[in-house]
Amino acid sequence: MVDPMGLENLHIVDLPEPQAGPGEVVVAMKAASLNFRDLLAVKGGYGSMQKQEKLIPLSDGAGEVIAVGPGVSAWKAGDRVLGCFFPDWQAGPLRREAVGTDLGGGYDGVAVEKRVFRSDALVPLPDDLSFVEGAALPCAAATAWNAVIEKGGVGPGDRVLIQGTGGVSLFALQFAKMAGAEVFAISSSAEKLALMQAQGAQHLVNYKDEPEWGKAVMKLSRGRGMTHAIEIGGAETLKQTMRSMAPGGFIAMIGMVTGPKAEMNLPIIAMQEFKLEGATAGSRLSLQRLVDAMAANGVKPVIEDKRFGLDDLKAGLEYLARGEHVGKVCIDIG
Incomplete structure (x- = not known):
């Protein structure tokens, strides 16, 4: 969590155990990846377009469903999933109301052990992609x-x-x-x-x-x-x-x-x-087409060899800022 804004104020906090409400699922996050926009968001660089207090950073993550709320039939415990960058952008062209709903910016992100998602803000992670590989997709690949x-x-x-x-x-x-x-x-x-x-x-x-x-x-x-x-x-x-x-x-x-x-x-x-x-990260439908195409063609993300843990997130962001990486810099969570 970042509070107040600034990389030096990034620290781990204990939060209440998340519960799935109607139409929601709880995901145990297994991995996340870093984007340069995460550096800007942590510093409050998006101004009024982002959450400015107690922001949970990072937009890109993958994990496993551990609980589903009332009315959810699309998911069950054990499903492997990745989150959508814009949870309110389901299909079609970009709409103004979807712009400020990006994870790790307008909304809290995925740098957590467990997170509640709307059931329509996830796509399935193919069996041939690891959690780390899946975590590389929602922003950069999309x-x-x-x-x-x-x-x-x-x-x-x-x-x-x-x-x-x-x-x-x-x-x-x-x-x-x-x-x-x-x-x-x-x-x-x-x-x-x-x-x-x-x-x-x-x-x-x-x-x-x-x-x-x-x-x-x-x-x-x-x-x-x-x-x-x-x-x-x-x-x-x-x-x-x-x-x-x-x-x-x-x-x-x-x-x-x-x-x-x-x-x-x-x-x-x-x-x-x-x-x-x-060009931005696109809609949920676009992300689904991307994942399907990667699975059908055997395309795998290029992942930077150097990896970080959630408790090393600050070091990971600093490493990203130096530009020494090749491919996606990833965070192991669960």
Whole structure:
């Protein structure tokens, strides 16, 4: 729990034993994963859009149902589940009233041993995914799925630009390959590029060696340009991303690692008919489709080797902030 806001005020507290009310279930949390948005939420960075007192952090977790309340028929004790990032977003386009219901922000999150969920705010965890692997999905994987598949509509013959080896990026790479696309990857080191190649990226650019990497990507595509780009960097990368795009290309705006305010060349956007659209974690139905697709195609999350316990959550968030990880940083709970 964080009270008052700030990473230094993160501490473990004892809470009353949770009880399942009508339409609710109690889940024994087994694992959670970390996202950069968790760091911002712990510091109160979302302002009025988040809970500011006694916040239980973290949006992404998986566990086992241990009790069901009156009227619940969809779940039983022993079911393996993962929680939805937006519990109030069941299907269809994003609605304003669902935005502030994110776990670990607007609502208390999953950094607990036991948590009450609405019965319609969970999806089943496939048998071939561990609790840790399932905990990696609700935010990063769902955002990548939304960007690549739901919004992007990536398919065979498309050319997709992936930036870096963070959780969203690696999921986006996996989903683009699953859809039959040609993947172009940029990162800062030979080791990270080798990982992206092992995950299926065919074309690699080290952006430290190639500051004008947008031109390098365009050259690798033989002048055709990217049909899709997963934009993670924000202010310092969007210009190069735009240089790499094919006319009519789709840019999914997800991250702002290098800053929130970018200089945009509006004539190029108009003349090239780029599509620039934000992508979030998506609805419960979208998460269900993601989980089904991963199970059907044998896709597994890339998990950082270094793991943390719930009592080491502060250390885990500090490790995430240093950017030394590859893939998802996870927390063992139960």
